[in-house]
Amino acid sequence: MADTPTASASGPIRPQPGPGRILNITPETAGWDNVAFSVVELTPSEPWSGVEPDRETAIVPLSGAGRVLAGEIDTPISRTSVFEELGRIVYLPPSTPYEISTDGSLTAAVGSAPAEGRYPARVFEPSEMKVEIRGGGQAYRQVVHSLAHPLPAEKLILYEVFVPRGTWSGWPPHCHDGRDGSPYLEEVYYFRLDRPEGYCMHRNWRTEEGFDEAVVARDGDAVLVPKGYHTSVACPSSNMYFLNYLAGELIGEERRTPPCFDAEHTWIEADWGAGAWTLPVAGAVPSS
Template sequence: MGVFYPSKPEKGFNEIVKLGTTTQYTGFGLINLDAEQIYQGTTQNAEYILNILSGKCTIEINGKVFANLGERRDVFSGKASGAYVPINSSFTITEVKGEKVEIAVLASYAERAFAPFAYGPHDVVSEHRGFLNFQRDVHNVVIEQFEGQVDRIVVGETIVKPGHWSGYPSHKHDKLNLPYETEMEEIYHFRIRPADGFGVQVIYNDDLSVRESYFLKDGDSVFIPDGYHPIAVAPGFQFYYLWVMAGPHGRILVPFDDPKLAWLNNVKPLLGKD
C-alpha cells in the first residue's frame, strides 16, 4: 500500500517523507533557497544525496568544498549534478548564481562511512527504455557507477513521454528472491511540464488485495513500500520523476515483472525493435 504526499511548496527545508516513520530505509525532502541564501544540516545515521533540481550552489561537506554545482534551469533541461553526504556529517549549501536553487534531499539509513563526493552530468548513465506507448529515458544518477562509494542509497531520474506509461510492464521489488527479485522500498517525486498537467500512480499486488491509484500533480510524492507500481502520463504533458531506493540486502537492482504482462516483452522483437 502506498502513501501519498501532495505538493506543499516551502522555503528552506521541507521534510516530505521522514526517514524511519512510514519508511524503514528511505527519506525525502526539498531545500529551496533564494539568492545567496545558506542552509546548514547534519546527517547523523543516514547518508544523503543532495540532487540539484535547478539553479547553482556550492556544497561544503565536513570542510570539503564542492564549488559551483548545478548546470540546469529545471529538471527537464539536462542531467543532474549534486553531492554525496556520508553518515555523521555536517554540510552547508550556498546559492551562488544570485537567483534560486532547489535541491532534493534523498536519504537512506546507512552503517558504513564513506568519503563525500560530487557528481555532474558526465557521471549520469542514461538509457532509453520501452517502446510503443511506454517509452521513457532513465538517468541513473547514483547506481552502479558509485558502487563502493555509498552504503545503501540508490538514486535516479526518469523522463516520460506525453501520453505514455512508465515502470511498464509493471514491476516490483519487495522481496528477496535472487536472481529474480531483490527487496527495496522506493520514493517517487514528480514534476510535470506544463505544470497544470497530471498523471496517475498505480499500485497493486498479485492477489489484488492492494489495488490503488493516486492522481498526480506537479510536486507530488509517493512512498512505495511494496507492490507493482506503474505510472501513466496524460497526453500533452511531459513527466519527470526522481526516485530513491534502499533496502536491507545491498544495492543490486533486480526488479520482477508482473507475470501477467510478460508477453509484452515478446512483442518488441516482432515489431523489429532493437
C-alpha cells in the same frame, strides 16, 4: 511543513509554500525503515544545512544555482530545470555536516538512508551517469542511473526518468518488496510535469493481499511505493519527469540486483507493437 503520509497513504504528498523545506518524507511518516526524502527551496537569506549521524545523504539540484559546502567538498550545483539538463549530485557519508546556499534561488532534493560510512564524500558528474532508453510503443522512456550501480553508495539508489506525454513508465510492472524473488527496497517518486496543469497517475498493487491503489499526482508531488507492483503514466498533454530515491536490503555492489517483473505483462517486450489497433476497428466507418 509539508503534508506527511500515514503508513497506509502513499500520496499524493503535496509541496507547501517555500522557502525552506517544502516536502518532507521521513521513515516515521512513511511507515518504513530506510528512505528519507525532502525538497528544499533556498534563497540568499534562507540557506539549508544538516548532518545525518547514521545516514548517507544525496543532494540533487532541481532548478536554480547554488553551492554545497561539506567537509572537503566545496562545489557549485546548478540546473536550469529538470527538463533541460542533468545536474551533478553530491554524496555524503554519515556524520558529514553540510550547507547548501545560493546567491539567487535554488530548489534541491535531499534524501538519505542508513549507512555505516563505507564510502567517502564525492561529487558525481552527469558524464558518469549511465543513460539508457527503455521499452517501446507507449512505454518508451529515458532512464538516467543518477546514483545507481556501478556508482558507489551503501544503500542509496537514485534514478531520473524522462517520460514522453501519454506514455507509461515502469512497464512491464515490477516489484521490489522482498516478494516473488525480488529484493526489498523502499521507494519515493518525485514527479515534475512540463505543463503544470497536467497530471500523472501512479498505481501500486499486490493482488493476493487485496492491496490496490491509484494515486493522481500533479507537478511537484511525491508518491510512496510501500509494496507490490507499480507503474506510472503521464497524461496526454504533459511530459513527465520523476526522481526516484530507493534504499533497502541491498548494500554496495548488491545494488545492481534487478527487481521482479510481473509475468502477466512481460510478453509485450517481445514485440511492443503486437496487437496494437489501427483505427477504425470492428467494421466501423467514420462519419464524414
